[in-house]
Amino acid sequence: MKREMFPSDFLWGVATASYQIEGAYNEDGKGESIWDRFAHTPGKIKDGTTGDVACDHYHRYREDIALLKELGVNSYRFSVSWPRIFPCGKGEVNQKGLDFYNALVDELLKQGIKPLLTLYHWDLPQPLQFHGGWTNTDTVQAFLEYAMLLFKTLGDRVELWATFNEPWCISFLSHELGEHAPGIKDRRTALQVAHNVLVAHGKAVKAFRGKNLPGKIGIVLNLYPVHPLSESEQDKEAATLSDCYRNRWFLDPVFKGKYPEELLSVYQKLYGDFAKDYESIQVASEKMDFLGVNYYSREVVSYDPKSILKSKTVKVEGKRTDMDWEIYPQGIQEILVRINREYGPIDLYVTENGAAFKDEMKNGKIQDYERIDFLKEHFKNTYYAIQQGVPVKGYFVWSLMDNFEWAHGYSKRFGLFYVDYNDNLKRIPKESARWFKKFLNNEISLE
Numbered sequence: 250m251k252r253e254m255f256p257s258d259f260l261w262g263v264a265t266a267s268y269q270i271e272g273a274y275n276e277d278g279k280g281e282s283i284w285d286r287f288a289h290t291p292g293k294i295k296d297g298t299t300g301d302v303a304c305d306h307y308h309r310y311r312e313d314i315a316l317l318k319e320l321g322v323n324s325y326r327f328s329v330s331w332p333r334i335f336p337c338g339k340g341e342v343n344q345k346g347l348d349f350y351n352a353l354v355d356e357l358l359k360q361g362i363k364p365l366l367t368l369y370h371w372d373l374p375q376p377l378q379f380h381g382g383w384t385n386t387d388t389v390q391a392f393l394e395y396a397m398l399l400f401k402t403l404g405d406r407v408e409l410w411a412t413f414n415e416p417w418c419i420s421f422l423s424h425e426l427g428e429h430a431p432g433i434k435d436r437r438t439a440l441q442v443a444h445n446v447l448v449a450h451g452k453a454v455k456a457f458r459g460k461n462l463p464g465k466i467g468i469v470l471n472l473y474p475v476h477p478l479s480e481s482e483q484d485k486e487a488a489t490l491s492d493c494y495r496n497r498w499f500l501d502p503v504f505k506g507k508y509p510e511e512l513l514s515v516y517q518k519l520y521g522d523f524a525k526d527y528e529s530i531q532v533a534s535e536k537m538d539f540l541g542v543n544y545y546s547r548e549v550v551s552y553d554p555k556s557i558l559k560s561k562t563v564k565v566e567g568k569r570t571d572m573d574w575e576i577y578p579q580g581i582q583e584i585l586v587r588i589n590r591e592y593g594p595i596d597l598y599v600t601e602n603g604a605a606f607k608d609e610m611k612n613g614k615i616q617d618y619e620r621i622d623f624l625k626e627h628f629k630n631t632y633y634a635i636q637q638g639v640p641v642k643g644y645f646v647w648s649l650m651d652n653f654e655w656a657h658g659y660s661k662r663f664g665l666f667y668v669d670y671n672d673n674l675k676r677i678p679k680e681s682a683r684w685f686k687k688f689l690n691n692e693i694s695l696e
């Protein structure tokens with residue numbers, strides 16, 4: 250199975266995100282983001298690092314686009330730093346911020362690489378957080394102004410637009426579990442955030458349509474197959490509720506304009522006042538052109554009467570990544586087929602898939618053969634979904650290079666290129682980069 254067996258117009262790319270690679274956290278007029286604030290808060294990042302410099306992509310973007318060209322990808326997914334455009338979140342525009350993304354897009358196009366632009370990959374301007382962040386509908390309005398400015402500035406050259414990266418992480422990981430910025434631990438707040446982000450998504454899609462732009466717009470969701478540990482009714486109930494929490498709380502609003510009833514009723518018993526909001530979620534279902542799917546692993550659950558989801562995650566035997574995530578390649582096929590069956594037809598992009606392994610440099614080489622095996626199996630399972638008629642239109646490896654892995658700092662390496670943090674952030678191709686380049690050049694097959 251070679252690249253040429255995939256559709257001829259299939260996009261093969263890599264993905265990154267602004268806070269994780271750009272650095273220049275306070276340069277050229279950029280404002281503070283909630284991730285600048287979170288990373289500078291002692292105890293929040295496991296290795297005590299920040300994204301202040303990261304991979305210094307802000308200054309090295311031409312070098313990094315040359316790496317894309319060398320790899321042979323035909324697309325690149327990146328995100329825009331909102332506080333680089335609006336330092337206060339709204340109001341005054343930072344022209345140097347616009348200049349950076351104009352130059353980035355122009356260089357990508359010059360090199361024949363199609364941009365996929367994510368408007369929001371978690372780095373909210375801190376001044377908006379002072380006023381409640383995503384719990385405040387003023388932030389929805391500010392997001393629309395930000396989106397409209399980018400549509401106006403880049404809409405003539407950027408064809409693929411994603412409104413949000415992983416609303417589940419923006420809401421539940423960041424406002425219920427508190428593991429990501431702004432580090433709040435309150436479920437009711439998380440539900441309000443999820444609601445406002447979904448409403449902002451729908452309004453941005455509608456605004457995009459109103460500009461009559463030539464491009465396409467969607468959202469990026471992190472999706473997991475959720476499997477019961479056994480076929481018992483209780484484990485199956487646990488899987489249903491966990492699936493609502495992980496997947497359908499976002500899939501159902503953007504495709505059906507409503508929350509999944511099985512979990513909505515649980516939350517309404519807990520938060521009666523939630524009822525006044527939930528009907529307005531209908532605006533989230535503005536018709537999209539594509540769905541971005543971030544896939545990393547599956548979830549196995551068993552019944553737990555103490556949990557409001559009646560479920561707890563179970564660790565099963567099998568190979569795992571350095572993030573301790575189960576390696577489950579068939580899950581990417583499963584999720585793509587399911588989305589097409591239950592929510593389609595709609596164009597799908599695998600907007601992130603990849604893995605962290607304990608990459609070490611030995612004799613100037615990084616022999617990350619586990620990552621090659623990981624990618625090979627996930628490419629094959631993506632192809633199997635295509636063979637079943639699923640309109641998968643592209644695949645983006647997470648990530649181009651090692652970068653700031655959120656609460657893990659720089660301790661987890663996902664890149665195709667190794668970044669030497671002790672030697673001027675030098676980018677060194679891992680064996681997986683060499684393999685990917687050969688695959689893209691039809692030199693090798695996936696068997």
Ligand SMILES: CO[C@H](O)c1c[n+]2c([nH]1)[C@H](O)[C@@H](O)[C@H](O)[C@H]2CO
Pocket residue numbers: 266269414415471472543544545601647654655663
């Ligand atoms: C459970 O995996 C999530 O879907 C997920 C994994 N990842 C993501 N989302 C984010 O979109 C990236 O910024 C992360 O760097 C990347 C690797 O952790």
